[in-house]
Amino acid sequence: QVQLVESGGGFLQAGDSLRLSCVASGPTYLIDAVGWFRQAPGKGREFVARITWTIGRESYSDAVKDRFTISRDTTENTVTLQMNNLNIEDTAVYYCAARTRAGWYDFAQTASYDDWGQGTQVTVSS
Numbered sequence: 285q286v287q288l289v290e291s292g293g294g295f296l297q298a299g300d301s302l303r304l305s306c307v308a309s310g311p312t313y314l315i316d317a318v319g320w321f322r323q324a325p326g327k328g329r330e331f332v333a334r335i336t337w338t339i340g341r342e343s344y345s346d347a348v349k350d351r352f353t354i355s356r357d358t359t360e361n362t363v364t365l366q367m368n369n370l371n372i373e374d375t376a377v378y379y380c381a382a383r384t385r386a387g388w389y390d391f392a393q394t395a396s397y398d399d400w401g402q403g404t405q406v407t408v409s410s
Contacts, residue, residue, distance in 0.1 A: 286310045286382045286399040293378065293404030296370055300408070304365040306380030306401060314384040318363040319397055320354060322376035322406075329379070331392035333365060343391055347373070370408045377403040 292304040308315060319334040333354040334343045342354050353366040363380060381397035383389065389396040 286312060286315060286384060288380050288382060288399055288401035290378060290380050290401045290404040293406045295407045295409070298371050298408055298410050300370050301366070301368045302370060302406060304367065304378055304380075304404060304406070306363040306365075308361040308363070308382060311384075312361045315382050316386060317383045317391065318356065319381050319383070319391060320363075320365050320378060321381060321394060322374075322378045323403075324376040327376075329394050330376075331394075332378070334391040335363060345392070367406075370406075372408050372410055375406060375408045377405050379403045 287309045315337045317336045320332040323329045335354045356363045382399045384398045
């Protein structure tokens with residue numbers, strides 16, 4: 285089981301930028317991809333971005349495309365989510381998740397990921 289620890293959350297104002305980090309440990313050689321999801325109060329967990337581990341292919345939700353950037357450092361086993369031009373709708377707990385299975389999957393579905401971090405809170409005010 286891959287262990288994941290998120291960090292970097294905080295309280296910001298609309299228009300600010302923030303960088304979240306996700307550090308993986310354990311059998312990281314099993315990682316096929318890492319995704320970021322978020323969950324706002326009273327809502328389900330929502331896909332934000334995904335990056336494949338080997339070639340670094342990026343995918344984004346429409347809500348964050350052109351504002352957020354996902355990247356990974358395979359030597360440091362770290363995935364970063366750079367978030368720019370934040371707005372109130374970005375307020376949520378942000379989770380990173382690792383997929384350790386091979387094969388085709390829907391990267392926007394929580395069930396496609398095997399290991400999850402504990403989450404980090406991001407709060408954006410107007």
